[in-house]
Amino acid sequence: MKSFDKRLEKILDKQSKAGIWILTLGKFQVHRDGAPIPAKEWGRDKTLQLFQYLVTARKRNGLHKEQIITRIWEDAGQKDGDRDFKVALHGMVKTLEPNRKSRTEAKYIIRQGLTYQLAMDEIWLDVEALDELVTLANDALHEDDKTAQKAYKAALKIYNGIYLPNRIYNDWTSAERERIQILAISAHITLAELLLEKKPMESIRLAQEALQTDPTWEDAYRIQMLGYLKSGNRPQALKTYKKCKTVLDEEFGIEPLPETRALLEKIESL
Numbered sequence: 001m002k003s004f005d006k007r008l009e010k011i012l013d014k015q016s017k018a019g020i021w022i023l024t025l026g027k028f029q030v031h032r033d034g035a036p037i038p039a040k041e042w043g044r045d046k047t048l049q050l051f052q053y054l055v056t057a058r059k060r061n062g063l064h065k066e067q068i069i070t071r072i073w074e075d076a077g078q079k080d081g082d083r084d085f086k087v088a089l090h091g092m093v094k095t096l097e098p099n100r101k102s103r104t105e106a107k108y109i110i111r112q113g114l115t116y117q118l119a120m121d122e123i124w125l126d127v128e129a130l131d132e133l134v135t136l137a138n139d140a141l142h143e144d145d146k147t148a149q150k151a152y153k154a155a156l157k158i159y160n161g162i163y164l165p166n167r168i169y170n171d172w173t174s175a176e177r178e179r180i181q182i183l184a185i186s187a188h189i190t191l192a193e194l195l196l197e198k199k200p201m202e203s204i205r206l207a208q209e210a211l212q213t214d215p216t217w218e219d220a221y222r223i224q225m226l227g228y229l230k231s232g233n234r235p236q237a238l239k240t241y242k243k244c245k246t247v248l249d250e251e252f253g254i255e256p257l258p259e260t261r262a263l264l265e266k267i268e269s270l
Contacts, residue, residue: 004140004147011132012154018124020096020108022055025126025180026161030096037095046073046084047091052164054109054118055125056176062115071172089116127180130158134187145194152191156209159184185210185217192223200227216251218244222260229267237267 015021021031030037030051042048053072057063069081076084093106100106110117120128137151162168163177188210192203204227207220221244228237241256241264248254255261 004136004144007136008133008147008151008154011129011136011151014129015124018122020123022123022125023160024052024055024164025130025159026165028052028164028166032096041095041098043091043095044088047088047095049073049167049170050085050088051092051095052167053172054116055127056164056173058118058120058125058128060117062110062112062117065114065116068116072170126158127163127176130155130180130183133158134183137187137190141190149191149194152187152194155187156184156191156206159187181213185213185220188213189217189219189223192220192227196223196226196230200230203227204231215247218248218257218260221256222263225260225263225267229270234267234270238264241267 019033021034023029023031042051049072050068053068054063065082065085069076069085073081073084089109093100093109096108097106108119108122110119133151133155137148137155140148140151142148159180163180164170164173167173168177188206192206192210195206196203204224207223207227210217210220221240224240225237228234228240241260244256244260248256256264
C-alpha cells in the first residue's frame with residue numbers, strides 16, 4: 001500500500017518541479033516558470049500548431065521534419081513547408097526559453113538530426129498526469145481502494161474538458177481526443193462504483209458527468225439507477241431507465257443491455 005502512496009505523491013509533485021506546464025483539457029495554456037505565457041508571445045499560429053502537434057505526438061520516439069510538415073501543413077509545398085517549419089521551430093524555442101543563450105541546446109526540444117520531440121522529463125502535461133493517475137488508480141483498485149479513490153479524484157480534477165478545443169477540426173488531434181474522453185469516462189464510472197455504497201448521491205453526480213461527455217454510456221445509467229435506489233428515490237431510478245432507453249434508441253436503434261433491463265425489473269418489483 002505504501003508503494004501506491006509513494007507513486008501518487010511522485011505524480012502530484014511533478015508539476016511543482018517542472019519549468020513548463022501545459023494545459024490542454026478544456027483550454028490551451030502554457031505556463032513558463034509558474035506564470036502563463038501570453039498568447040501574443042507565440043506569434044504566428046503555425047508556431048502554436050507545431051508545438052501542439054509535438055505535444056500530441058509526444059509518445060513517438062522522434063518525428064522526422066518531413067513527417068511533421070506533411071501531417072500539419074499537408075497543402076504546403078516542400079519549399080514553403082521547410083520555411084514554415086524553420087520559422088515555427090525558432091518561434092517555439094524562443095517562446096519556451098526567451099532567455100536562452102545563442103548556440104546552446106534547447107532545454108525542452110530534443111533534436112537528433114532531422115527528428116524532433118519534446119523533452120517530457122522537463123515538462124508537466126495535464127494529459128500525462130491524467131494518464132499516470134488513472135493507471136495508478138487502476139493498479140491500486142481492490143488492493144488499496146483508499147489510494148485508488150484519491151488518484152481517481154485527482155485525475156478528474158485535471159480533466160476540465162475536451163483535448164485541445166482550439167484544434168477540434170485538425171484530424172491529427174482526433175485520436176488523442178477520443179482516447180482521453182474514454183479514459184475520463186472510465187475514471188468517472190469506476191470511482192462512482194467505489195462510492196456507491198457509502199455515497200450514492202456522489203456516485204449519481206459522477207455518472208451524470210460521464211453522460212455529459214457521452215450520453216450513450218450505459219454503465220452510467222445503471223449506476224444512477226442503483227444510486228437512486230439506495231437513496232430511496234425509486235421514481236427517479238425508473239425515469240433514469242426511460243432516459244437510457246430513449247437515448248440508445250435514438251442514437252443506435254438498440255435496446256438497453258440485459259443487465260440494465262434486469263435492474264429495471266428489480267426496481268419495479270419493490
